[in-house]
Amino acid sequence: MQIDVHNLSFSYGHRTVIDSLSLSLSSGDYLVIRGKNGTGKSTFIKCLLGMNPVKNGMIFYDHQDINYFKEWTCLGYVSQKFEDFNYEFPITVNEFLSVSSLRKTSQSNRLKALDQMGILELLNQNINNLSGGELQRTFIARSMLNDPKLLILDEPTASIDKLSTEYFFKAVNQLNLQGVTIILVTHNESLGHLNYSHVLTMFSDGTNTFQTRDRCDLSEVDF
Amino acid sequence: MVLSFFTDLFQQDFMLRALLAGLILGVLAPVIGSIVVIRRLSFIADTLGHFSLVGISVSLFLSTLGISIFFERPLYLGILFSVVGGLLVELFRRSYKNYKEISMVIVISIGAALSAIFFSLSKKTGSLYNYLFGSILTITNYYVILILITAVIVFALFIIFGKQIVAVSFEESNAKMLGVNVGLFQFLFMIMLSIVVSVLLESVGVLLISSMMIIPVAAAMKVGWSYKSTTIIAIVFSELSVFFGLWMAYSFTIPSGAAIVSINVILLMAISFIKKIRSRKLVKKEPITNESAE
Numbered sequence: 001m002q003i004d005v006h007n008l009s010f011s012y013g014h015r016t017v018i019d020s021l022s023l024s025l026s027s028g029d030y031l032v033i034r035g036k037n038g039t040g041k042s043t044f045i046k047c048l049l050g051m052n053p054v055k056n057g058m059i060f061y062d063h064q065d066i067n068y069f070k071e072w073t074c075l076g077y078v079s080q081k082f083e084d085f086n087y088e089f090p091i092t093v094n095e096f097l098s099v100s101s102l103r104k105t106s107q108s109n110r111l112k113a114l115d116q117m118g119i120l121e122l123l124n125q126n127i128n129n130l131s132g133g134e135l136q137r138t139f140i141a142r143s144m145l146n147d148p149k150l151l152i153l154d155e156p157t158a159s160i161d162k163l164s165t166e167y168f169f170k171a172v173n174q175l176n177l178q179g180v181t182i183i184l185v186t187h188n189e190s191l192g193h194l195n196y197s198h199v200l201t202m203f204s205d206g207t208n209t210f211q212t213r214d215r216c217d218l219s220e221v222d223f
Numbered sequence: 224m225v226l227s228f229f230t231d232l233f234q235q236d237f238m239l240r241a242l243l244a245g246l247i248l249g250v251l252a253p254v255i256g257s258i259v260v261i262r263r264l265s266f267i268a269d270t271l272g273h274f275s276l277v278g279i280s281v282s283l284f285l286s287t288l289g290i291s292i293f294f295e296r297p298l299y300l301g302i303l304f305s306v307v308g309g310l311l312v313e314l315f316r317r318s319y320k321n322y323k324e325i326s327m328v329i330v331i332s333i334g335a336a337l338s339a340i341f342f343s344l345s346k347k348t349g350s351l352y353n354y355l356f357g358s359i360l361t362i363t364n365y366y367v368i369l370i371l372i373t374a375v376i377v378f379a380l381f382i383i384f385g386k387q388i389v390a391v392s393f394e395e396s397n398a399k400m401l402g403v404n405v406g407l408f409q410f411l412f413m414i415m416l417s418i419v420v421s422v423l424l425e426s427v428g429v430l431l432i433s434s435m436m437i438i439p440v441a442a443a444m445k446v447g448w449s450y451k452s453t454t455i456i457a458i459v460f461s462e463l464s465v466f467f468g469l470w471m472a473y474s475f476t477i478p479s480g481a482a483i484v485s486i487n488v489i490l491l492m493a494i495s496f497i498k499k500i501r502s503r504k505l506v507k508k509e510p511i512t513n514e515s516a517e
Contacts, residue, residue, distance in 0.1 A: 032302055035342045049400065051396075070402070071402075072399075072400050072401065072402050073400075073401055073402055075400065077400060085393060085394045085397075086261050086262075086263065086392075086393050086394070088444075088449040089257075089260060089261045089393075089444065089450070089453070090444060090448055090449055090450060090452070090453045091393065091449060091450040092448070092449040095449055095450050095451065096393075098386075099390045100390065100397060101391065101401070124449075124496070126448050126449065141480075142397075197493070
């Protein structure tokens, strides 16, 4: 998915969090967003997800103004925490994936998504019996279920172990190779394990830098 | 006592009507109740019940003014006011996003105050007892048909929009991303809930509506392993409560709503107790590993 951001600014009251942010991504690009707490990373993600209304500046998805964009199912989103989700009522992973996609997803689609995350055996498990890491991998599998054109990942591996992180980035690289545009927010200073094409660094005064990088061969990627 | 209950069940029309209405409500209440529990709005049935009571008290008050159009069927205004109550809850919820319960307390207070005022003005406070505690044994054929129509509409909506309703209930933000019109589905569910609450009001009474909707679901959550199994178990518990509740009401001449809810509570306590015993046994049986020994 092609993404164009033109002169985007966003303020909370008098405090400017994003100041004149512009960037352009093509299908299959991989953007890493870094910055300390309070530099506007999550605010920018919320703008991209349509949760923060874009008033100053413009965002286009495949040349379509975000304010008129309707195909939200093309986007996959994984956040650090899913505070909005009700974890206490019994629901199996299979049922959860089934109601998470309004398109009729086949069982094989769901199995494939779980297999990509290495949690195939959790299919019929009750979600409230899963560990934090298993739960996060289930949410990641869900984001892949709709065959997203753009995958937005807001520190998705912050609460999971090394093995799950490895599964996760392998799956993300695989999707990226298939042409899915990736936007990843990270606090991690080390980006050695990521095969990104662009990096956006955000600063606390609202300013930012956007750089392009030569991508390495995937075989060199080490977790 | 048991034999005469079964004999009367099939010989007395009022018993058959009560059983039929109870069995339909026994499915309807937990199906709606499970969504209410997922949305963490367990208090809402009480809230809407109180607002429905306003409609009934207004019907009675209007009849004292000579407007008797709703006197025979006070439930119509009950349903209308229940829907208004539901909309007020949604309205207040937007002002107190992180304190959902505040909106319900505000609406329940308005409902209780208004119904007390109109019952008092109508000078028909004698009927208040029936509306507070319900009387499923005195319901008419008309009411049974009304319950049946409500059930058909609710199940049809669930068949068509079930996936969206469940998606919005479990996680609003993801449903939004999937392109679901969250506001529309919340509104649709609130209308469904308001109608079901009003229909329940006559049989179990305003004070026991919540129990009929929530307690079977609360018990089923302790043993269910999936959304589907939890809902089915809740329906089974609910139907058992209706049947044995009617038997209790008939045998000991006690209010039917209270009897049904009492069985619900007994089931909940029994399930909790059995689960506790079983989990204790499992802990005891678990072998001592090297790690735990250390």
